[in-house]
Amino acid sequence: MVCSALRRVAHVRVYLVRKASGVSRGHQHQALGSRPAASEFAARGAPGSVVELLGKPYPQDDYSNLSQKVLSRVGRNLHNQQHHPLWLIKERVKEHFYKQYVGRFGTPLFSVYDDLSPVVTTWQNFDSLLIPAGHPSRKKGDNYYLNRTHMLRAHTSAHQWDLLHAGLDAFLVVGDVYRRDQIDSQHYPVFHQLEAVRLFSKHELFAGIKDGESLQLFEQSSRSAHKQETHTMEAMKLVEFDLKQTLTRLVTHLFGDGLDIRWVDCYFPFTHPSFEMEINFHGEWLEVLGCGVMEQQLVNSAGAQDRVGWAFGLGLERLAMILYDIPDIRLFWSEDERFLKQFLVSDINQKVKFQHLSKYPAVINDISFWLPSENYSENDFYDLVRTIGGDLVEKVDLIDKFEHPKTHRTSHCYRITYRHMERTLSQSEVRHIHQAVQEAAVQLLGVEGRF
Numbered sequence: 001m002v003c004s005a006l007r008r009v010a011h012v013r014v015y016l017v018r019k020a021s022g023v024s025r026g027h028q029h030q031a032l033g034s035r036p037a038a039s040e041f042a043a044r045g046a047p048g049s050v051v052e053l054l055g056k057p058y059p060q061d062d063y064s065n066l067s068q069k070v071l072s073r074v075g076r077n078l079h080n081q082q083h084h085p086l087w088l089i090k091e092r093v094k095e096h097f098y099k100q101y102v103g104r105f106g107t108p109l110f111s112v113y114d115d116l117s118p119v120v121t122t123w124q125n126f127d128s129l130l131i132p133a134g135h136p137s138r139k140k141g142d143n144y145y146l147n148r149t150h151m152l153r154a155h156t157s158a159h160q161w162d163l164l165h166a167g168l169d170a171f172l173v174v175g176d177v178y179r180r181d182q183i184d185s186q187h188y189p190v191f192h193q194l195e196a197v198r199l200f201s202k203h204e205l206f207a208g209i210k211d212g213e214s215l216q217l218f219e220q221s222s223r224s225a226h227k228q229e230t231h232t233m234e235a236m237k238l239v240e241f242d243l244k245q246t247l248t249r250l251v252t253h254l255f256g257d258g259l260d261i262r263w264v265d266c267y268f269p270f271t272h273p274s275f276e277m278e279i280n281f282h283g284e285w286l287e288v289l290g291c292g293v294m295e296q297q298l299v300n301s302a303g304a305q306d307r308v309g310w311a312f313g314l315g316l317e318r319l320a321m322i323l324y325d326i327p328d329i330r331l332f333w334s335e336d337e338r339f340l341k342q343f344l345v346s347d348i349n350q351k352v353k354f355q356h357l358s359k360y361p362a363v364i365n366d367i368s369f370w371l372p373s374e375n376y377s378e379n380d381f382y383d384l385v386r387t388i389g390g391d392l393v394e395k396v397d398l399i400d401k402f403e404h405p406k407t408h409r410t411s412h413c414y415r416i417t418y419r420h421m422e423r424t425l426s427q428s429e430v431r432h433i434h435q436a437v438q439e440a441a442v443q444l445l446g447v448e449g450r451f
Helices: 003-008 085-100 156-165 202-206 233-255 296-301 316-324 329-333 337-343 378-392 427-445
Strands: 050-053 056-059 111-113 119-121 150-152 170-178 190-200 260-268 271-281 284-294 308-315 363-370 393-403 410-418
Touching: 085 170, 085 190, 085 233, 085 316, 156 170, 156 190, 156 296, 156 308, 190 202, 190 233, 190 316, 202 233, 233 260, 233 271, 233 284, 233 308, 233 316, 260 284, 284 296, 284 316, 296 308, 308 316, 316 329, 363 427, 378 393, 378 410, 378 427, 410 427
Parallel strands: 111 170
Antiparallel strands: 050 056, 119 150, 170 190, 190 308, 260 271, 271 284, 284 308, 363 410, 393 410
16 A cells, blocks of 8 residues: 555565454464564555456556555445444434335335445546546545556445436445545544435425425526525525435434434535534534535436435444444454344344443554655555554554754654454564564655664
């Protein structure tokens, strides 16, 4: 994942530590006092090489930045594993939409897609959603690219255009999404999203409205903070009302009655106006999802020029951590029966209060280095630490920045917290991992160690 630095050292073999005993079942324990075993180092991004993923080959190029750590998560589909907490959230949302929204013939209005491939084109992930070239969200430092044309989706919105183009006007999409990010208890390179879209024809939107037959969906005016230039104010207000009513019903179903909700204006390239929903849960305001009125340009390009609509997206881990009081996002990947058996419920709507596992002591080590003159990204370092340390790494904090007054070189100091979720780590075994991080940072990121 270390971008351009990897190309400079494509033939360098580095020592990466294998996971210690207990990280995942069946792994041998690293002999203490020995050097970490040479890993399956892959020259990611080496032109001419090929990565096979989900049965398909993808030629590598200068954009390829997938790590073995992330590749190992593709296909796990936690949201489809029965009685997993993410599956419970998905099923609760799905059941709610099936019951609340029924079509003319008594069938569910919303169709559900929860097994779409996470490999998408960059056009699907960005261009179809009106995200312009050069937009910061396209950066290699924030995404996992197979090559310049294919990537692991960064959001389930990557499937919006295709499903609209297929003629669907009400659907849910659930799946794993991939982003390079910081390391802490709230962030993981793989998480799961649920996306919903609903379109309305003129008849559907204005049905039941007094003099509705005289109202129009579209006009040519100017864009404002409250509406798009092609929407009438009447249409926009009704779409926004339906969206907020739909989401209020959903979170009431999930969290119970009497919930305080507020809406915060925000920005997304593919909706306008856009909002974030916050709920007051146990006295704290928490952001739970983003939503908005779909950009008409997107809807039109997919062939639904006579309709307007809304979309929202939420994170399953975010909801599960709030609802079940799960303290660490790494737990969702645990195979520890003490975790999983707590969600073996006969009724998906049964309340579950996660009983915390014993918290084993942390082992903390710092790493300092001078940055290279160019092409350094913090996300490159975070991804390197994840690749080597795996789920033993609880968090990484940048605790100090220093610029030399004469050379103007910049130094970073990171504090890495190692903690096993199922047993106590020793300083000795962590030292081997930490040394591997130091060596890999020098050889792959081009930093100059201060260790």
